[in-house]
Amino acid sequence: MIRGPLVVALLLSFGALRLPIEAALTAQHRSAYFHQAQLGLGLREQVGQLGFLAALSGFRSLVADVVFIQAHIAWERTEWGRVYLLFREATTLQPRAVMFWDMAAWHMAWNASVAALHDPTHASDALRHKAAEEYFALGKDFLERGIKNNPDRPELYESLARLYKEKLDDHAAAARCYARAAALPHAPEYDKRFAAYELSFAPGHEREAYAALRALYDRGEHERLPTLLKRLKYLEQTLDIPLDRRIPN
Amino acid sequence: MTEPAIAVHSLTKVFPIPFRRARLVAVRDLNLEVAPGQVYGLLGPNGSGKSTTLKIILGLVSPSAGRTEIFGRDSREVRSREAVGFLPENPYFYKYLTGEETLRFYGKLCGLHGRELTARTNEMLALVRLEDARERRLGGYSKGMLQRIGLAQSLIHEPKLVVLDEPTAGVDPAGSREIRDLILDLKKRGITVLLSSHLLAQVQEICDRVGILAQGNLVREGRVEDLLAIENQTELILENATPETLAQITALLANSKTRLVEQRQPQTTLERLFLEATAATREKK
Amino acid sequence: MSASAHRSFAISRMAAITRTTFTELVRLKVFYFLLIFALLLIGNSLFMARLSFQQEFQVLKDVSLGAMSIFTSLLAIVATAQLLPRDVEDRTIYTILAKPVPRYEYLIGKLAGVLLLLALSIIAMSALFFVVLFTREQMLVNETVRGTAGLPPGQIEEAIRSLRASAFNTNLIPGIVIIFLKASLLASLTLFISTFATSNIFTVVVMVFIYFIGHLQATAREYWLQEHGAGWLAKTFLAFVALAFPDLQLFNLVDDIVAGTAIPMALFAKTGVLGMVYTSVYLFFAWVSFHGKEL
Secondary structure: OOHHHHHHHHHHHHHHHHHHHHHHHHHHHHHHOOOOOOOOHHHHHHHHHHHHHHHHHOOHHHHHHHHHHHHHHHHHOOOHHHHHHHHHHHHHHOOOOHHHHHHHHHHHHHHHHHHHHOOOOOOOHHHHHHHHHHHHHHHHHHHHHHHHHOOOOHHHHHHHHHHHHHOOOOHHHHHHHHHHHHHOOOOOOHHHHHHHHHHHHOOOOHHHHHHHHHHHHHHOHHHOOHHHHHHHHHHHHHHOOOHHHOOOO | OOOOOEEEEEEEEEEEOOOOOOEEEEEEEEEEEEOOOOEEEEEOOOOOOHHHHHHHHOOOOOOOEEEEEEOOEEOOOHHHHHHEEEEOOOOOOOOOOEHHHHHHHHHHHOOOOHHHHHHHHHHHHHHOOOHHHOOOEHHHOOHHHHHHHHHHHHHOOOOOEEEEEOOOOOOOHHHHHHHHHHHHHHHHOOOEEEEEEOOHHHHHOOOOEEEEEEOOEEEEEEEHHHHHOOOOOOOOOOOOOOHHHHHHHHHHHHOOOOOOOOOOOOOOOHHHHHHHHHHHHHHHO | OOOOOOOOOOHHHHHHHHHHHHHHHHOOHHHHHHHHHHHHHHHHHHHOOOOOHHHHHHHHHHHHHHHHHHHHHHHHHHHHHOHHHHHHHOOHHHHHHOOOOOHHHHHHHHHHHHHHHHHHHHHHHHHHHHHHHHHHHHHHHHHHHHHOOOOOHHHHHHHHHHHHHHHOOOOHHHHHHHHHHHHHHHHHHHHHHHOOOOOHHHHHHHHHHHHHHHHHHHHHHHHHHHOOOOOHHHHHHHHHHHHHOOOOHHHOOHHHHHOOOOOOHHHHHHHHHHHHHHHHHHHHHHHHHHHOOOO
16 A cells, blocks of 8 residues: 555655745744743753643743742742742743743842841841842842843833842942833833933942933923932032033022 | 446455455455346345445445446546445434434535425435434434435435445334335336345345355356246146145146145245234334 | 536535534534633633732733633544544445545545634634633723822823733734634644544544644754754654654744734734645645545
8 A cells, every 4th residue: 555655755745845934934933032942951950840841732831820820929938949949930931921030030139138138047147148149149130131031121121220229239230221221112211211310329420410311301391300300400519510501490 | 238337347356454464355356237227136145245346336445456337437436426325334324413404414415405405305305204203313213214314315316326235234124124115116216226235035026136245256146036046946826726626737747757846835924924913003103 | 316517626515514524523522521611711810819910911811822722722633533433433424425525525524614613612712811801901990090090190091001011912813813723733634643543542642742742843853953963863863753743833922922022913924824734734645645545
């Protein structure tokens, strides 16, 4: 019966014909959505059996959600180690969910760090601060990797800026982050303002900050918000700007 | 000469048995012809190749060698089946369809639609006397009823040839009688019938010609009367014969080469007895 | 005898077969079970853990689209796997093919019946999904309006806009169409396998196997085409996987849709066409296999 071999031959030829088309489509997927979870053995180690099977059957996102809920529960129980691991799994499974990166960073840099600062098991204050700083670093890492996977989303830059501002006390870096956010299409309008504000708090960047704030002020009434006016006035004082160029009170 | 309804030329069918070097020869170098308007019986025990031959004629199976034709068209062409109706052995149809829906389905497969389809459906239901059960699902039909609806679907498109595989197998005597009457009715209308059966007594009375298959070979073929006639015997059936008349006949025979083999009272068959006895109950239904 | 000459491609014949196939499938118990399960899942997401509205909508979309995907994939395989064996066992296939019905029309009619079933199921589930989505969205909008009563209108608008953005996304609709096309690919492939399979179970098991391997096919393809260190045995194996199995990853656009990525229409169109090509080619293979099959 020649039927069998004929069918196999047809199947393989069809495979050969569609090979270039599929490769092109996959490449297009990749370029549009960077770093889609690679189904290699590394993934298996990272996400465990269930996650791997889910990725295999195309239900990554669903499993990521379940893992996320587990992370939430772990947070309620303040099991910080587990929170970290679960968020790592969730972000690996679904790197395009901005919320996962954001929440991960928040749990690390804002929640875990505070818990570390009040942790009675550490011998001294110095050790507690060190632990907190480690958590800041973990939070920063999540946001940076999140940005690598989603370079077109302003939310992550904004969160990173807040982290620099509130936890690492680095206003210059915060200003840069807000500026990168502002450069993206669909960015909220306040990003530009916040970049200028942060610059105004960064020592050594007063001139830059003044220029930026003044440029915004000159745009019109909608930019002349209380904070902007306050910072502008402050800088005018500090930089000793001539009176005829200052803004009215 | 008109072309035969069915022509089988040197048909051979061999089935390879997987995982063994052996082969099964189902049909071996078969030649036969069915003239239009005949009722032809393909007889033989189970496994003799009857079903395979029928399937090859209907294009469901392809021959290893030789060919078959229906009204001159090769069986492998789809067109050849326009003029054929088929009732397979022990058929099930779609259980959730009613009798009427089943016939309409098959009618559509034959290209019927609209008023013509409705008319033919009603006609067929009347012919096989299933009008009362037309709205009932086939899941609730008895075996005999399934057989009758099967016959109806095979006739829905007014075919010139009908092929029946074991039409009376598993059917009770009353139903079997009805089916045989239907076959005779078809013959009266000029429709050719090819049937296969291993219930020899039942088909004896309706077939014009028979072919007997054994292990794929056609061992006997011809008209029923010719085949069944015990050549050197004659049967006389007398009514109101007095003993004196009988004695005279016996005396007559004594002086010739003719030998009286048997003298007895003819019997009715068990079947006829059964049908007569149950006729009353059947009428009531 | 019917007056019309025999047409070699008759829609009416195929439509008759489609209709009976569809009616038969709708009575399959497994269909009802799966459908009710999927509907329950989608409806239940109304009550799932409320974390924040973004999280809630994400979970709702993931669960609903995931349920649709798995339901249609499973149904496509299970429903199609028993079509041919059932007809052969009941001998109804003889009565159909003894009529002037070409075998390819029989196959097309059967597949069309399954696709009709899948399409209607997806429409039902999508309808429920959108109702749930819009209901939740409306409830949350009302809550937000009440909660932001004192704030400047610009901020209220911003809040509502961001809420709506995380709810309905126009990409959802082409995404659902792609889910349907993936299921139709699986149905067509199942039909093909069933033409030479020895039993119903065999077909289902093989298809589940193919489903998993299909998601790895892209990786196998890349390793085969790029990996230089692998031996010839490994390469042959990878080549076989790349050529013989469909690439099912390409049809998993759901993850990115839920994450809010903007997917260009051109990509949807290409994926859609690929799905239709797959379905047709596997149907053709089914015909090649079934064409000479001894019944």
